Amino acid sequence: xxxxAKNKREKENIIFFTALASxxxxxxxxxxxxxxxxQQEYVKADVIKIVESTVIIGNNCTAIVAQTSPERxxxxxxxxxxxxxxxxxxxxxxxxxxxxxxxxxxxxTMDRYEDKIYYATLNLRRGSDVLKxxxxxxxxxxxxxxxxxxxxxxxxxLEKMGQNICK
Numbered sequence: 558x559x560x561x562a563k564n565k566r567e568k569e570n571i572i573f574f575t576a577l578a579s580x581x582x583x584x585x586x587x588x589x590x591x592x593x594x595x596q597q598e599y600v601k602a603d604v605i606k607i608v609e610s611t612v613i614i615g616n617n618c619t620a621i622v623a624q625t626s627p628e629r630x631x632x633x634x635x636x637x638x639x640x641x642x643x644x645x646x647x648x649x650x651x652x653x654x655x656x657x658x659x660x661x662x663x664x665x666t667m668d669r670y671e672d673k674i675y676y677a678t679l680n681l682r683r684g685s686d687v688l689k690x691x692x693x694x695x696x697x698x699x700x701x702x703x704x705x706x707x708x709x710x711x712x713x714x715l716e717k718m719g720q721n722i723c724k
Contacts, residue, residue, distance in 0.1 A: 570647040577690075578654035599666060599709035604722070605698065607634045612695055614667070614708070618723035619715055621667070623675060625695040633695065636702025648699040655704070659683055662704035665697035668711050670718055 604620050606613040610630045613620045625633075632648050635641060641649055655662065663680040670676070677694040680687065692700075701708050 567647070571650055574647045574651040575654060578651060578658070596709070598713070599711055600715065602667075602708040602710055605633070605637060605702075605708070607637070612698065613722065614694075614698065614710065615715060615719055615722065616710065618721055619719035620722045621675070621710065621715065621718050622720055622722075623694070625693075629693075629695040629699060632699040633702065636699050648696070648703055652700060652703040655681070662700060662706040663687070664707045664709060665694075665701040666709045666711065667694050667697075667714060669714055 600616040602614050602616060604613065604615045604617070607630050610625055610627050612623050612625050612630065612633065614623075615621055628646075632646055635646070636648070645653070652662070660681050660683045663682045666678045666680065668676050668678055675694045677692055677697040679690040679692050679697055679700060681690065682688075698708060700706075
C-alpha cells in the first residue's frame with residue numbers, strides 16, 4: 558500500500574517511519590529471542606483518555622497525566638475511536654508497514670521518568686525474533702491502539718508519578 562503525503566511535514570514523517578520500519582526489519586535479521594519485560598513489575602493500562610493535548614493513562618484510579626503535542630493527542634484519539642482520517646497519518650503508515658513485513662506489535666511498556674521525560678518501549682515480534690525499540694510514550698500509545706496491542710505501565714513509575722483520577 559502506497560501513501561501520498563499532503564504536505565512537507567507529513568512527507569518527512571512518512572519517510573522517517575518508513576526508514577524506521579526498514580531498520581526494524583533489518584534488525585530482525587540479526588536479532589535473537591529476547592524477553593519482553595518482567596510482567597510482575599508492570600500493570601496493564603485500562604484507562605486511556607485524551608483531554609486537549611493531555612494524555613491520561615493508568616490503571617484503575619491511578620493514572621499518569623502528561624502533555625503531548627496536539628498531533629499526537631489527535632492520533633491517540635483516532636486510535637481510541639478505531640478510525641482513520643481521509644488520509645493515513647504516520648502511526649497508521651507505521652503499523653501498515655509492520656504488517657506488510659509480518660511484524661506484530663506485542664506490547665508497549667511505559668518504563669521510566671528521567672529528567673522530566675517519560676520513556677517507553679515498543680516490543681515487536683517476527684516469528685521467534687523479538688525487538689525492543691525506545692520511543693515516546695505518546696507514539697507507543699498511538700501505535701498500540703492501531704495494532705490492538707496491550708500497554709503496560711511500570712508499577713513503580715505509576716506509584717511515583719500517578720495521580721488519583723477517581724476523586
